[in-house]
Amino acid sequence: MATPFLQVDNLTKSFGDLVLFENISFGIAEGQRIGLIAKNGTGKTTLLNILSGKESYDSGSIVFRRDLKVAYLEQDPNYPADITVLEACFRSGTEVTEVIAEYERVMASGNHEHLDAILQKMEILKAWDYEQRAKQILSQLKINNFDQKISELSGGQLKRVALANVLITEPELIILDEPTNHLDLDMTEWLEEYLQRSRLSLLMVTHDRYFLDRVCSEIIEIDQKQIFQYKGNYSYFLEKREDRMSTQNAEIDRANNLLRKELDWMRRQPQARGTKAKARIDAFYDLEKKAQQLRDAGNVRLEMKGSYIGNKIFEAKHVYKSFGDLKILEDFNYVFARYEKLGVVGNNGTGKSTFIKMLMGEVPPDKGEFDIGETVNFGYYSQDGLKFNEEMKVIDVVQDIAEVIDLGNGNRLTASQFLQHFLFAPEKQHNFVYKLSGGEKRRLYLCTVLIKNPNFLVLDEPTNDLDIMTLNILEEYLQSFKGCVIVVSHDRYFMDKVVDHLLAFSGNAKIKDFPGNYTQYREWKEIQDLLAKETEQTAKPKDEKPKAETKKTEEKRKLSFKEKREFEELDALIPKLEEEKTQLEIEMSSGTLSNDDLLKKSARISELIDDIDEKTLRWMELSEWI
Structure with a gap:
């Protein structure tokens, strides 16, 4: 039997009148890899914070195995601004970093009385290799300036430093909150392989469904304040959740039929209010509450009318763009077709967002132009587009744009009904924006983009911080969208479902126009890389000596x-x-x-x-x- 690492029993958490989950129980055993799925705002991050001791809870019990080594990657990590990247990796508070700090103190003091015991402990914990391990993992995550101050890092770089900090401590149980956010495709695939090879036990929240499918072997879903457990990966979860929803829909139908009968009885207002009548009235209200809960939990589908778009969309003519020595575009030409759905992929720093900003007129090209058609009406979802008045209510944010939304074919939705399609329940719509989670704010921002009825959607990293349920709605919407789409995303699953071809940025103005989805592109690229490697090995003389540059590079290295x-x-x-x-x-x-x-x-x-x-x-x- 697997060793129990963590046991949670009858856990309840609420914020005022809002109950996130109630009397939930689950466990994590040695070797288990569990993915946690829920809508934004229903308690995923709160649950992880509770397990890590950063958040309190109302009732229940949480028991970890004694001496268990646990590491937690927060969604928004924090470090002192004045320390360096490498120093941040020595602040994890683990047994290894504590013995290194103790060694440093003894060496600095000159009193070597207990040095032998410390050295022995460092050998046991492999502390001598800690710095080298940190540098290797940081390099894999594209953090190469180990002396850079934390205050100089972007939010994405900070998240990657925190991820490296978690991995180098070599814990037994690792808790990850959106680990793939701010990772490019190569880094995501490296992390995927790293976790697959390791013997870690894992509890993880992520919207990356390929990552979830390949890394996790079990799924826990928070829904209707309860948890549902699935002993399989994400694909298995989809199948079994569909079965659960079908059963639930049948319950909705039965509840509604019974509710109609009971409502008719209630309207007749019987004169005798005896014990049996009162019990029936109480049962009616319980039934009404249950039917409402079931209705709220049902799947939603959004179809909107796209405004007319002409044959001319946009044409890029001999476009050049660079920042110093960094080339983004060089004599770039492209004619965008009507109803085209284009994906833009590539590692961080290769110019994907700059390309989008040039198309939107936010960044001017050095030479050349983007010629935009007259009928084009852009809907632009940018990475840094969250600029709400935090004191406004959710419903007011949408009503300021439109009171009523035209879906086409004579169908119309009020602002409130539209928000419900994006999983904002009526009571949530009257919350202030500052009370929303990060993912809920992203979802609200998406609503403000789609409600303007654009015919050309430009989405820059739309999947970051969105829950899987919202992504499913967005994917269905984009598949049936009667207009043009450009998507920049590191979400492989999302790209496979939405786009029909790609622009792959590989840096230094090298761009591949590939006719297919992301999975097909990766398969093609692997073949190309293999052929290039074989050609290189064939062309390389057998007696070729190592280049002098290699020695030069080695000489520049620092001491571990x-x-x-x-x-x-x-x-x-x-x-x-x-x-x-x-x-x-x-x-x-x-x-x-x-x-x-x-x-x-x-x-x-x-x-x-x-x-x-x-x-x-x-x-x-x-x-x-x-």
Whole structure:
């Protein structure tokens, strides 16, 4: 039987009148990898914060196995602004970082009384390799300036530093809140493989469904303040959730039929209000409440009329753009077709968002132009477009744009009905914006873009912070959208469902126009990379020597944490060995030693000379890297 790592029993959490979840129970055993799914605002992040001890709860119990090593990646991590990236990796408060800090204190104090015990503990915990491990993982996450101040990092870079901090501590149980946010496709796939190879137990919130499918073997869903558990990956969850919703819809029909009969009885207002009548009235209200809950939990589908769009959409003509030595576009030409759905992919920093901003007129090209058709009506969802008045109510934000939304075919929705399609229940619509979660604000922003009835949607990272339910609604909407779409996204599942071809940015103004979805592009790219590698190996002479540049690169490296400690120890040890050698030489020339003593001390001097030569050579080697 698997070892229990965590057991949660009858956990309840509320904020005032809002109950997030009530009497939920679940456990995590050794080796389990669980994905947590729920709508935004229903308690995913709150639950993770409770488990990490950052949030209180109303009732219930949470029990971790004694001495369990747990690491938590927050959605919005914080570090002191004045420390460096590498220093942030030594602030995790784990046993390893604490013993390193203790070693530093002892070395600085000069009192080496307990040094042997500390060194032994560092060997057991592999603390000597900690810095090198940190640098390797930071490099994989495209953080290469280890001395950069935290205050100088973007939000995405900070999240990646926090992720590295979690991974290098080598915990037994890892809790991750949206780990793939701000990761480009290569980094996401690296993390996916890393977690698949590791023996970690895992509880994770993510909207990346391919990531969820490949990493997690179980799903926990929070719905209607309760949890539902599925012993399978995301694909299995979809199948079984559909079964659950079908059963629930049948319950809705039965509840509504019964409700109509009971409502008719209630309207007749029977004169006798005896015990049986009162019990029936109470049962009516319970039934009404249940039917309402079931209706609110049902799936939604949104179809909107797209305004007319002509044959001319936009044409990019000989466009150039660069920032210093960084080239984004170079003599770029493109004619966008009517009803085209284009995906833009590539690693961070290759120019995807700049391309979008040039199309929208926010960033001017260095040369060339974007010629936009007269009938084009853009709906632009940008990464930094969340600019609400936090003191407004949700319903007012939408009503300021339109009181009534025309869906076409004579169908119309009020602002309130439109918000319900995007999972804002009537009571949530009268909340102030500042009370919404990050994902709910993103969802509201999406509503404000779609409500303007655009015929050309430009979506820059729309999947960040949106829950899976909202993504499903958005995907269905975009698939049936009677207009043009450009999507910049790292969400592979989303891209596969929405776009019909790609522009793949690979940096230095290299752009591949690929006819297909993301999965087809990755398969093509893997074949191209393999062919290129085989060609390179065939063309490379067998006796070719390593380039001088490799040596040059090596010479520029810095000492690792372990090497720094070794250098400090050699610096202190070599003078002591020299002193011992000098003392032995004095004793041997005194003329007072017996033959046996002379032989022993002579042998010791010989050992010392070899030892000093070896350690001095190593000291000189290390000193070159300082």
